[in-house]
Amino acid sequence: MHVKTWFAIPLWKRVIAALIFGVIAGIVWGPGAESIKIVGDVFIAFIKMLVVPLILLSIVSGVASIGDLRKLGAVGWRALLLFVVTSQFAVWLGLALGSVFGPGIGVDTSAIAVGQPPAPNETTWREMVLGMIPQSPVQVMADANVLPLIIFALLVGIGIVMAAEEGGPLARIFDSGAVVMQKVTIVVMELTPFGVFSLMAWVAGTLGHDALFALAKLVALNYLGCLLIIGVVYVSLIHFVSKLPVTDFFRGMVDAMAVAYSTASSNATLPVTLRCTQRNLGVRPSTSSFIVSLGATINMDGTAMYLGLATLFGAQIFGVSLDFGDYVMISVLATVGSIGAAGIPGAGLIMMALVFGAVGVPLETIAFVAGVDRIMDMMRTATNVTGDGTVTVTVASLVNEIDRAEMISADDV
Numbered sequence: 001m002h003v004k005t006w007f008a009i010p011l012w013k014r015v016i017a018a019l020i021f022g023v024i025a026g027i028v029w030g031p032g033a034e035s036i037k038i039v040g041d042v043f044i045a046f047i048k049m050l051v052v053p054l055i056l057l058s059i060v061s062g063v064a065s066i067g068d069l070r071k072l073g074a075v076g077w078r079a080l081l082l083f084v085v086t087s088q089f090a091v092w093l094g095l096a097l098g099s100v101f102g103p104g105i106g107v108d109t110s111a112i113a114v115g116q117p118p119a120p121n122e123t124t125w126r127e128m129v130l131g132m133i134p135q136s137p138v139q140v141m142a143d144a145n146v147l148p149l150i151i152f153a154l155l156v157g158i159g160i161v162m163a164a165e166e167g168g169p170l171a172r173i174f175d176s177g178a179v180v181m182q183k184v185t186i187v188v189m190e191l192t193p194f195g196v197f198s199l200m201a202w203v204a205g206t207l208g209h210d211a212l213f214a215l216a217k218l219v220a221l222n223y224l225g226c227l228l229i230i231g232v233v234y235v236s237l238i239h240f241v242s243k244l245p246v247t248d249f250f251r252g253m254v255d256a257m258a259v260a261y262s263t264a265s266s267n268a269t270l271p272v273t274l275r276c277t278q279r280n281l282g283v284r285p286s287t288s289s290f291i292v293s294l295g296a297t298i299n300m301d302g303t304a305m306y307l308g309l310a311t312l313f314g315a316q317i318f319g320v321s322l323d324f325g326d327y328v329m330i331s332v333l334a335t336v337g338s339i340g341a342a343g344i345p346g347a348g349l350i351m352m353a354l355v356f357g358a359v360g361v362p363l364e365t366i367a368f369v370a371g372v373d374r375i376m377d378m379m380r381t382a383t384n385v386t387g388d389g390t391v392t393v394t395v396a397s398l399v400n401e402i403d404r405a406e407m408i409s410a411d412d413v
């Protein structure tokens with residue numbers, strides 16, 4: 001294909017095509033498709049490269065340009081409220097799907113290739129709180145530790161606002177850095193079709209089919225739950241609260257959704273989500289950098305739904321009976337777990353230990369689902385990232401930080 005023709009096709013169409021052809025290639029090729037996974041790994045490594053500088057530069061420049069700390073508060077509490085309300089809805093949806101359809105009832109566990117359970121997460125809440133404090137900002141950046149980095153960037157931004165005129169030169173440096181990083185993002189995003197193709201081929205080619213059939217009901221319910229969250233909760237927020245055209249929202253977000261689906265990592269998708277909300281959906285960078293970065297680490301509705309569903313699945317295969325009090329406990333812990341889960345592949349699987357332990361569901365359940373976790377993780381992550389986009393446009397509409405005319409038709413993207 002001629003280079004010009006390639007670039008004439010909008011990126012999102014190339015990405016969708018890569019996703020479809022990747023799956024086909026994986027099915028035809030089988031486990032050998034693993035050999036091209038390196039292309040996807042290179043792509044992920046490049047987008048990971050963007051995360052730390054993008055968060056630092058865009059949050060500092062964003063907060064400094066809001067200029068008014070009350071406005072920052074107005075954006076912050078609305079976003080947090082929406083994060084919590086949507087994840088509560090998600091967990092209860094997972095619990096409802098799990099009890100109505102009983103995915104664990106009648107599962108023949110001998111048919112399932114038991115995977116390796118991940119090491120349990122033994123962090124106490126004290127360690128979690130301390131871990132959010134950017135004790136050494138340089139270390140935090142070196143480790144790409146997103147939550148303390150956001151806190152550091154917020155504080156620097158606030159410091160610049162407080163320093164008023166004297167903070168001006170530093171603010172301009174961060175502004176210029178943020179613009180430069182956005183350009184670097186555009187370059188890296190051109191790798192998306194190749195990365196998505198190879199990751200999809202790898203997943204489709206190496207998936208354990210036996211386990212997939214035995215766990216088909218769980219996998220199907222995971223997809224159904226995620227689709228309901230996107231189709232009901234997010235669509236309602238976009239239509240009724242933001243009052244934005246739903247199709248334009250999805251066209252603007254499709255790159256981020258495809259990258260989330262193929263990489264199974266909200267963190268790795270962050271640069272793409274930032275670009276989609278700013279460039280395609282017209283949200284002011286100051287607002288979007290704050291909400292999207294925060295959302296990528298703490299707003300995970302797909303994960304929250306899955307934690308509810310998987311707990312019931314484990315209870316069903318092991319015959320543990322749960323009462324309403326247990327359900328309430330699950331709803332609280334699944335929300336906490338989805339906040340605490342890092343935006344990386346398989347994070348939801350690790351958080352299961354937190355919920356299971358509290359209601360007496362055997363941790364062996366984790367090993368049963370580990371083999372097919374990736375395929376569910378992909379959909380959870382796409383949901384998590386769509387949720388970040390939804391909360392961003394919703395809050396931006398409420399505080400008038402969105403330029404509706406900017407919400408360009410995706411054909412130009």
Ligand code: ASP
Binds near residue numbers: 302
């Ligand atoms: N992989 C998901 C994410 O990055 C988290 C999960 O495992 O559910 O959003």
